[in-house]
Amino acid sequence: AAGALAAVLLGTGAGRNVTGAAVKLGGLAAIGGLAYKAYQNYKAGNAPAEAPTAGEPELLPPPRDTAFHPSQAPQGEDEFTLTLIRAMISAAKADGHIDDEERQNIAGKLSLAGIDSDAEKFLMAELASPLDLDTLVAGAKTDAQKLELYTASRLTIDPDTRAERGYLDLLAGRLGLPDALVDHVEATVSAAKVPVKAGTSPNPRW
Numbered sequence: 001a002a003g004a005l006a007a008v009l010l011g012t013g014a015g016r017n018v019t020g021a022a023v024k025l026g027g028l029a030a031i032g033g034l035a036y037k038a039y040q041n042y043k044a045g046n047a048p049a050e051a052p053t054a055g056e057p058e059l060l061p062p063p064r065d066t067a068f069h070p071s072q073a074p075q076g077e078d079e080f081t082l083t084l085i086r087a088m089i090s091a092a093k094a095d096g097h098i099d100d101e102e103r104q105n106i107a108g109k110l111s112l113a114g115i116d117s118d119a120e121k122f123l124m125a126e127l128a129s130p131l132d133l134d135t136l137v138a139g140a141k142t143d144a145q146k147l148e149l150y151t152a153s154r155l156t157i158d159p160d161t162r163a164e165r166g167y168l169d170l171l172a173g174r175l176g177l178p179d180a181l182v183d184h185v186e187a188t189v190s191a192a193k194v195p196v197k198a199g200t201s202p203n204p205r206w
Contacts, residue, residue, distance in 0.1 A: 028070065029061040031084060034192060035144070035151040036062040038184040048187035059192070067144035074141050082122075083139035084152045089126045090136055091153035094167035103127055137174045146175040147185070154189045 037059065041048070062068030073080040092098055103124065140146040150172055159165040172182045 028081060028084065030059070030192075031148055031152045031155065032062040032068050032070065033059045034155070034188050035148040035185070036066065036068040038151065038181070038188040039068070039144070039147060041188070042178075042181045042184040046184075048183045049191070067142050068148065073145070075139075080139070080141075080145060083136070083145075084148065085123070086126060086136055086139065087149045087152045088156040089123075090131055090133070091156040091164075091167065091171075093131050094157060095161050095163045098127055133171070133174060137171075140175065146177060147181065150175055150177060150182070151185050151189065154185055155192075158193075 064071060066072070070077040070080065106123070106127070136149070137146075140149045150168075153171055154168060157164050157168075159168050172179075177185075
């Protein structure tokens, strides 16, 4: 159910702009795949590139023998999945725009996705709870998980306001991510999203 929750969240708000290979992978695999790709580019010393190049290889889930694969989570796959969901919700709260109407829209998407009542209650409770960055950051136990947590947050929002940019910068700092690695996440996520058309809101309502 947790994986389905992540997919629902990536189908709302700015997350709905995710396209192409990332969509084929689904919510959790897309997060891990994008984080792993950003890390690979960072370690290789490549310059961040936001536009996909011709013949670019398809985005793949992280290899099973790497720390980015869900099965390698020291706290267990389900627990880390919930941490990623909390990360996406916290990012969505950054500009204070999750109101009652948006919560109802999310609830409707949960119903369409066949989410069970317990999972729905968890998500709605998280939406209503105050932002707790200390607990969120503590949920990432490895360097790979820290990068995935930031990637999930960046997938959820496009930092077009000071509040959103400030939140992502604060999160990156609290996670201890190098600036160059953050730049690669920004570029990798931007390349996986549909460009916003002129005259439309970059962060659409849920």
